[in-house]
Each structure stands twice: as structure tokens, then as C-alpha cells.
Amino acid sequence: MSTAAIIDGAGFAAGLRARVAEGVAAFRERTGRAPGLAVVLVGEDPASQVYVRNKGRATAEAGMVSIEHKLPAETSQADLLALVRELNADPSVDGILVQLPLPAQINENAVIATIDPDKDVDGFNPVNVGRLASGLHGFVPCTPLGCIMLLKDRLGDLSGLDAVVVGRSNIVGKPMAQLLLKENCTVTIAHSRTRDLPAIVGRADIVVAAVGRPRMIRGDWLKPGATVIDVGINRVPADEPGKTRLVGDVAFDEALPVAAAITPVPKGVGPMTIAVLLRNTLVSACRRERVPVPEGL
Numbered sequence: 001m002s003t004a005a006i007i008d009g010a011g012f013a014a015g016l017r018a019r020v021a022e023g024v025a026a027f028r029e030r031t032g033r034a035p036g037l038a039v040v041l042v043g044e045d046p047a048s049q050v051y052v053r054n055k056g057r058a059t060a061e062a063g064m065v066s067i068e069h070k071l072p073a074e075t076s077q078a079d080l081l082a083l084v085r086e087l088n089a090d091p092s093v094d095g096i097l098v099q100l101p102l103p104a105q106i107n108e109n110a111v112i113a114t115i116d117p118d119k120d121v122d123g124f125n126p127v128n129v130g131r132l133a134s135g136l137h138g139f140v141p142c143t144p145l146g147c148i149m150l151l152k153d154r155l156g157d158l159s160g161l162d163a164v165v166v167g168r169s170n171i172v173g174k175p176m177a178q179l180l181l182k183e184n185c186t187v188t189i190a191h192s193r194t195r196d197l198p199a200i201v202g203r204a205d206i207v208v209a210a211v212g213r214p215r216m217i218r219g220d221w222l223k224p225g226a227t228v229i230d231v232g233i234n235r236v237p238a239d240e241p242g243k244t245r246l247v248g249d250v251a252f253d254e255a256l257p258v259a260a261a262i263t264p265v266p267k268g269v270g271p272m273t274i275a276v277l278l279r280n281t282l283v284s285a286c287r288r289e290r291v292p293v294p295e296g297l
Ligand SMILES: NC(=O)C1=CN([C@@H]2O[C@H](COP(=O)(O)OP(=O)(O)OC[C@H]3O[C@@H](n4cnc5c(N)ncnc54)[C@H](OP(=O)(O)O)[C@@H]3O)[C@@H](O)[C@H]2O)C=CC1
Pocket: 143, 166, 167, 168, 169, 170, 171, 172, 173, 190, 191, 192, 193, 194, 197, 210, 211, 212, 213, 231, 232, 233, 234, 269, 270, 271, 273
């Protein structure tokens, strides 16, 4: 029985970070400053703290400046909007990322809409959502763009392939579907009201799982030879009592004998998200300083 190739997202992300670091060095030489990324974290969500720490380290390693704003969980919407406006006006800030989800008293849409679209390296502002949908230049959300990079690296031209995206969030599912459409895939978006999900998934050459339910997608749903991108990050109890481990939205061990290739969790899509964030920040800095964006990013 054959076994799927394991897609090395962590390795691909390391290569992308190295290319970004080269571009950052050239940018610094030309402009005399480093690209700046502002990360805003409201409250103490432990998962978010891990990501913010990873981002801070990767940003520094790429030669960029990372500016972290940690606000208490009780922060008012007015105070958060005031901070975002300050960051919009600060010329040393090229990229702004407000970590989601936000506490209940804050309207996420209001915050996202306040981020300057030209500093919106997450690609969540409606202006960038519209640009992506219309085929215009803008910032593309990091996780879906990272998934597309892995798919194109693996499969080359995606034209004509049947792609199923499970999940329709603004952060992952919807922009993922837009990008697959741009690559000429035939795209199906599935969600919690989808009827007969196993049959829908079973038609796909490409499956992107972005559900947030551990191991929900089973191996025997997959078409033999499918390429599987597992976006899910789920913390579950480990075998050792009191410990936890990360699993994806796909039953990885079951998928191995069926799929042609699959991303692992961890070390799959997650590291790509951070590498693309750095890429988007460098692109933003180059556009803002009107210097050429390096090729091959
Ligand atoms: N690797 C990375 O860098 C990132 C990983 N993630 C992870 O990806 C996962 C998804 O994140 P996100 O998109 O923000 O999650 P959301 O919770 O915003 O969206 C989940 C989607 O899954 C759908 N869904 C839920 N249950 C089912 C079901 N039983 N059958 C079919 N569809 C279902 C929902 O449908 P409906 O719309 O009908 O409710 C919804 O569209 C999470 O595990 C998250 O941690 C997220 C961002 C980045």
C-alpha cells in the first residue's frame, strides 16, 4: 500500500523567511530603515500568546522591527480604535495585525475596517477582501496564501482540478476559495449546513480543511490520490495525563494510505502563516517607500 508524501510546511516556510530576510536587507540598504510590523493583542488568550511570540521571533530574525501592543482584556472599543488610528498614522509602521478573536465588548468588523488598507497585512479589511474578489492587487490573507504556495509547489498548475474547501470563515475558508478560483480550480465550499460532506469531499483532487474540529475529516472520505491541506489547529489531551498535543481537522493516520500528499499538524500550514505575514509586511514597506518589490516572494 502506498503512503502519502508529507508536505514540509515548516521547511518551505523557512525558505520563504530566508528570501524575505534578503529582501529586508536590500530594503534597509536603500531606505535606511527596517520594515515595521505592529501586532496588537487584547487579553490573554493563551493560544494567541503563542502565535504572537512566534511572530515576534520570526520578525526579528528577518531583520524587521516588531512592535507589540498588549492591552488588557477589558480594553474598550474606543481605546482600541484610537490605537489603530495611531498606528495608521505612524510612518515607521508598515503592517498592522490585530490578533483575533477580540473580547466580546469589541466589534471586530469595526476594528478591521479602521486598519489602513495599505497596512492591512492580514488582508481582512473589506477593501482588500473586495480587491481579492475583483482580481485587483491588495493584501491576501496569510493562511490561504500560504496554502496556495504549498499546493503550487507540490502540484504545479492547478487548472481544472476539483477543490473542496471545508469551512467558510472570512479568515480562511472564503479567501481560500477565491484563491483556488483564481488558479482555475473548480471550487466547492462546504460548511456546517452541507449535506453529505463525505460525498462532497470524496470528489476533490484538493481538500482544504478549515473547520476547527479535531480529526473530523476521515481517511475513507478522500478520493485516492487527493492532496490534503489541513489548516486546523486543535489542542487535545495527549496520551500522557495532564498534557496536550495539537491535531488537525483531518484524521492524519487514516489519510496517509489514501492521499497522495498531506500537510502535517504541527509543522504544516501554521509556519506558512507566519512566513507569509513577514512577506506581506516587506511588500507593504516596499510599496510605501516606492521601491521595487523583490521577485520570487
Ligand atoms: N494554521 C493556521 O495558521 C491557522 C489555523 N486556523 C485554524 O483553522 C481552523 C478554522 O479556523 P477558522 O476558519 O477561523 O474557524 P471558524 O470557526 O471561524 O470557521 C469554521 C468553519 O467550519 C465550519 N464547520 C463547523 N463545523 C462543521 C461541520 N461539522 N461540518 C462542516 N463544516 C463545519 C463552519 O460552518 P458555519 O459557517 O456553517 O458555522 C465554519 O464555516 C481552526 O482550527 C483554527 O484554529 C485558523 C487560522 C490560521
